[in-house]
Amino acid sequence: MPDSGAPVARGTTIEQRAVTRVGVIGMGRWGRELIRVFARAAEVVVCSNRGDSASIRWLAEAHPGTRHTTDVEAVFANPEIQAVVIATPIATHPELAVAALQSGKHVFVEKPLATSVEGCDSVIDAADRARRQLFVGHTFLYDAGLEHLHDRTRTDPINEMELVWHKFGTFEEPLVWNLLTHEVAITLWLVGSPSGAHIEEARPSQTSLDRLRVTLTFPGDRRISIEIDRTDKSREKTVMATTASGARYRWSQGVLDRLGADTAWRTVHVASTEALAREAQAFLASIVTGKRPLSDGSFGRLVTCVVAEVERRCAPGADQLPSTMRGS
Ligand SMILES: NC(=O)c1ccc[n+]([C@@H]2O[C@H](COP(=O)([O-])OP(=O)(O)OC[C@H]3O[C@@H](n4cnc5c(N)ncnc54)[C@H](OP(=O)(O)O)[C@@H]3O)[C@@H](O)[C@H]2O)c1
Structure with missing residues (x-):
């Protein structure tokens, strides 16, 4: 690589038109x-x-x-x-x-x-x-709302997270490689590398896998649940996160809300530029x-390792397999 220094700040504004x-x-x-x-x-x-x-x-x-x-x-x-x-x-x-x-x-x-x-x-x-x-x-690593969540949880890490994605269609490619890659990328960025994966539900419809619920486990008893349903005509894509200090966040489409002490959600960030x-x-x-x-080849490789492991575990009777999550 040209330089192995720190990742480039997202949203950097430079005059690229003349150069690229x-x-x-x-x-x-x-x-x-x-x-x-x-x-x-x-x-x-x-x-x-x-x-x-x-x-x-x-x-x-x-x-x-x-x-x-x-x-x-x-x-x-x-x-x-x-x-x-x-x-x-x-x-x-x-x-x-x-x-x-x-x-x-x-x-x-x-x-x-x-x-x-x-x-x-x-x-x-x-x-x-x-x-x-x-x-x-x-x-999604370039979504300003998620970036805000990332910055806020640097010193108050996420203990639990639920990612829900309901949409209809895009049956041409396997669900895990087309859609789960996004949820895994968000998880790796916000929480880190999981140590295990447990398939809660893997259901066929138009293809062999169109509804998936998976729990990713992390050291320290932290858990992330991911639910993807591409047969549901309602449209929903949300991330709910609870931090070590008990702060609760809700993200959807560039908007980040935080739950107040009065149990009302308040918007803490709205993206002004599309991801x-x-x-x-x-x-x-x-x-x-x-x-x-930020999303360099090593990051892409890590996403592939986790998604490949989930795909392997979706096979019937695969729950007893040893983990290959880190791809080494
Ligand atoms: N980052 C995101 O949020 C996001 C969202 C959606 C999709 N994607 C990714 O975007 C990619 C494309 O998805 P799509 O929905 O745009 O697919 P698509 O509608 O099927 O378009 C595929 C394009 O690739 C061309 N193509 C097919 N095979 C080729 C080959 N061997 N060599 C050169 N060109 C080839 C096709 O040409 P013809 O039409 O002439 O056949 C078409 O222009 C996928 O990798 C998907 O994972 C990312």
Whole structure:
């Protein structure tokens, strides 16, 4: 890596437009969101997909100055760009990220970095060899409300936390790799590395796993519960946290509330900038400053270790397996 110093402050505001030109691979539902935020903070020179014509039309209308190609090699070989943003299906992440790093580009790759520790290591090694930044798109680490919770709980640590996510859809990718990665990233950042995982409920619906309840255990009898249901048409995404001193916090969509002594919730922080825009800025800032981002390759690897362990434990009769949580 260019520098192994402290992580770059999130939300850093620097003048990136003049310095960073990017290429984006993947122009699907999420890739378009990334193109939108990177087009504001940098220059999006070229975007790539496999040829879906609706996406190509969207790009021509929304970003007429951005070129299109179906040839990813042409993106890697483009001397105009310093960075590549990858928003393709999960299975393609490690190979595309390694290829981009080997062509000398800094890389923003969507979460998860890979679905195996070996896959993560191949990308981390490529970044180290190329001396380029590797940034994994764990968006919630750049949510200003959660950042506020992180800062408040540095000296008053979280003892218990409940993460609930109900949404309908996104059945194309496995629930654990698509959705659980977010909840695990939030947990690792706010609480630390778990020592064990217990599956409370793992239910199929449209796929083999569409509702999951898991308890992560930590040294000192601390417990985190995660509930994800992608069959529920009600929309809810919340984090409830209780600290060692008994303070209670509630987060949802950038807003952080605290429970008062009178048992009324009071808002203590409202995000003024969307997490995705702050995430794009953090990636661009890491390129300019050479400092490791918060969601670097090692963080992405840790998320993969925990999610892989939960996936293993979802298999029938797997509860007696020894833990491989740390991926060593
Ligand atoms: N951080 C977050 O909050 C968040 C939220 C949602 C999704 N994501 C991540 O974003 C990624 C993309 O999700 P999505 O919902 O946008 O998927 P999607 O709608 O299926 O789009 C995938 C895109 O990748 C292209 N593509 C597929 N295979 C490719 C390959 N082998 N080489 C190059 N391009 C390829 C597709 O091109 P064609 O359309 O031409 O086939 C399409 O443009 C996933 O990794 C997901 O985990 C992150």
